[in-house]
Amino acid sequence: ETTAAQPAAHRSAAYDSAFLRACRHEPVPHTPVWFMRQAGRSLPEYHKVREGIPMLDSCMRPELVKEITLQPVRRHKVDAAIFFSDIVVPLKAIGIDVDIKAGIGPVIADPIRTRADLQRLRPLEPDDVPYVTEAVGLLVDELGSTPLIGFAGAPFTLASYLIEGGPSKNHERTKAMMYGEPELWAELVDRLAVITSAFLKVQIEAGASAVQLFDSWVGSLAPDDYRRSVMPASTKVFESVAEYGVPRIHFGVGTGELLGLMGKAGADVVGVDWRVPLDVASSRVGADKALQGNLDPAVLFGPTKVVETKAREVLHAASSLSTSGHIFNLGHGVLPSMDPDALSRLVAFVHEASAR
């Protein structure tokens, strides 16, 4: 977009990778594939290196982060790596007492519920996360022409964890604040936008060649509420990294009715879950955006023939798009109980079936 951004983008050894080309709507030799949550619990080699190390501690050890991030690239031959970290890492880095509990997820010791609590959400400085800068640098050197995707949690999803104190099904307290104390809510998501922007910038400055903003739980909102109460903060995040010219991906679950707005918030690529076929998603998002998705992760528990049929349907829906940009992914993350070999076979199948 800006001339200042061009040199940085061109410097990257991954610039001409299928993944980055697809993000930019350029012709590709094959449809690029990566999987959300490709690193982690589905891989025996992950369990081995993580043994005895708490999740958030592992995110602060650059050599370990490098190894875990590379594991799925080596094993599955995916077209992109995603930085091994978590959406709560920047919160921990500014002093929020958060832990990731096995079998639960992020748990916040003192939830954020009042105006006074907001003071604890100070801006993130690069010096708060030196281990992120170091790990991204190590990875970019090692990955060469394979792109590294940086990521962060979007303001709504982070707000939900902070207000509820942990994972939530209905986001009751979150919505109570959003509807009942709109000014407090607006200030909260604005502070989270500032933190998230800084966290993405750290990763881009260190060499990440794309970023994904995860608004995993925003599908719980109706479009009007999204537009009014969430979109301004998410837009602020995307605008804050626009100058770098790296592709910005936006993803959430159950967001069929929000896809158009999520694109308008400032994404270059919109991630789609498995509930909306990609040709339908494209009509909602517009031809100027690339799409990422969208095989139902649970299909991987079925027979190989069915996986291939369903994957072909995804490719077919994408091939009829008015836009050329498609990145193959699951409609949400890899599940811990998935057979890694089924994922490797899927990568090979997508590459072969889409070869041009």
Ligand code: 1CP
């Ligand atoms: O001990 C462990 O292994 C903990 C499991 C785990 C892992 C491997 C957690 C706890 N986080 C992660 C890594 C992680 N988290 C990555 C990098 C791995 C990769 O993608 O290859 C990423 C991108 C995330 C992002 C993340 N964390 C999201 C957004 C993505 C999504 O799946 O929607 C969310 C919602 C979280 C919160 C979180 N962290 C961990 C868990 C189990 C959860 C979800 C809890 C819940 O259901 O609310």
